[in-house]
Amino acid sequence: MYYNTAKAFLVSFFVSLVTSVIVCLAFLFLIPMTRSSGEIVIPDVVGSTTEQARVIVESRNLLMIVGGEEENDKYGENIICRQAPLPGSTVRSKSTITVFISKGLGTNILPDLKGSGLSEATFRLSQLGLKIGEVRTEENATIEKDRIVATVPAAGSRIKKDDIITIILSSGVETGEVPRLAGRALSTAKRIIEENGFEVGNISYEVSTEVNVGIVMRQSPAPGTKIKKGSKINLVVATVLE
Numbered sequence: 486m487y488y489n490t491a492k493a494f495l496v497s498f499f500v501s502l503v504t505s506v507i508v509c510l511a512f513l514f515l516i517p518m519t520r521s522s523g524e525i526v527i528p529d530v531v532g533s534t535t536e537q538a539r540v541i542v543e544s545r546n547l548l549m550i551v552g553g554e555e556e557n558d559k560y561g562e563n564i565i566c567r568q569a570p571l572p573g574s575t576v577r578s579k580s581t582i583t584v585f586i587s588k589g590l591g592t593n594i595l596p597d598l599k600g601s602g603l604s605e606a607t608f609r610l611s612q613l614g615l616k617i618g619e620v621r622t623e624e625n626a627t628i629e630k631d632r633i634v635a636t637v638p639a640a641g642s643r644i645k646k647d648d649i650i651t652i653i654l655s656s657g658v659e660t661g662e663v664p665r666l667a668g669r670a671l672s673t674a675k676r677i678i679e680e681n682g683f684e685v686g687n688i689s690y691e692v693s694t695e696v697n698v699g700i701v702m703r704q705s706p707a708p709g710t711k712i713k714k715g716s717k718i719n720l721v722v723a724t725v726l727e
Contacts, residue, residue, distance in 0.1 A: 529572035530584060533565050538584060548581045557587040558646075590645040597640035598633045598652075606633055606652060614646035622656040626713065630657030658713050665708035666701045671722050674701045678718050686717030696723035 525545050530538035535551060542549040557566040566587035570576060593613050598606045607617055625634050637651035638644065661682055666674040675685050686705075696702050703721040706712055 524575040524577055525580070527568075527570050527572055527574040527576060527582060530568055530582070531565050531572070532560065534563065535565065535584065535586065538565055542582055546578045547576070548579060550581055550583055552583040552585050554586045554588045556590065558590050560587040560589075562587060562589040590647075592643050592645045595636065595638060595640055595642045595644045595650070598636055599640065600628060601633050602631065603633070603652065603654065610650055613644070615644060616647065616649050618649035618651050620652045620654060622654045624658050625655040626658045628655035628657075630655055660711045661714050663704070663706050663708050663710045663712060663718060666704045666718070666720065667708075669701050671699050671701060671720070674704075674720060682714040683712070684715060684717045686719040688720050688722060690722050690724040692726050693723040698723055698725055 525547060527547075528541050528545060530541055530549075533541070535549075539549050552569070555566065560566040564587050565584045567585040569583045595615075596609060596613075598609065601609075603620065610617060623634060628634050632655050633652060634655045635653045637653070644650075659682075663683070664677050664681055666677060669677070671688070678685050691702060693702060700723050701720050702723050705719045706716075
């Protein structure tokens with residue numbers, strides 16, 4: 486009889502223990518999802534992918550739709566960045582949650598600033614949320630001095646807010662007037678060419694009975710011409726028939 490009483494006690498204890506565990510689990514997992522009124526607590530799906538969010542939402546007997554895409558600097562592309570209703574709100578079963586997908590930071594196409602002044606470029610770039618970084622110069626024969634020759638990255642590149650753009654300005658081309666060299670000795674003509682920032686180009690010789698040997702007869706380009714510094718000046722020098 487004692488054995489039967491002990492056995493009955495153990496069975497009763499075991500049943501009570503299992504029942505208690507089930508009740509605790511129900512309290513932990515079901516109570517947060519539903520309220521006494523039958524309403525369901527909206528889960529937080531911000532930061533999830535749409536696939537992950539759909540599993541979470543449907544497990545609570547709710548529906549989900551995508552309301553659109555929007556720029557967001559906190560969440561990367563294709564990640565949910567906003568939802569409505571807000572997490573923690575209560576709704577009825579089969580209610581709909583609207584989510585919005587992040588497009589990441591907004592992107593734009595870098596405009597062509599070639600020929601623009603620095604102040605104009607600064608304004609246009611600031612309108613796109615861009616910043617000017619390094620500003621450097623280079624010689625350019627076709628772009629006016631202090632006008633933009635190019636940008637880095639190049640015009641047409643995809644850029645995003647807060648990107649830094651390098652500006653390359655034209656320093657123009659330093660030019661000089663070709664000196665008159667005809668009638669001068671070859672050695673003197675060479676010295677004058679170099680003193681004026683040019684280079685001696687091709688030297689050819691031509692027989693002449695009117696001009697002394699070693700004297701410059703003609704030159705190219707012609708005297709008075711404006712040319713780029715460092716350009717070559719060609720000379721024709723008198724000689725005699727040997």
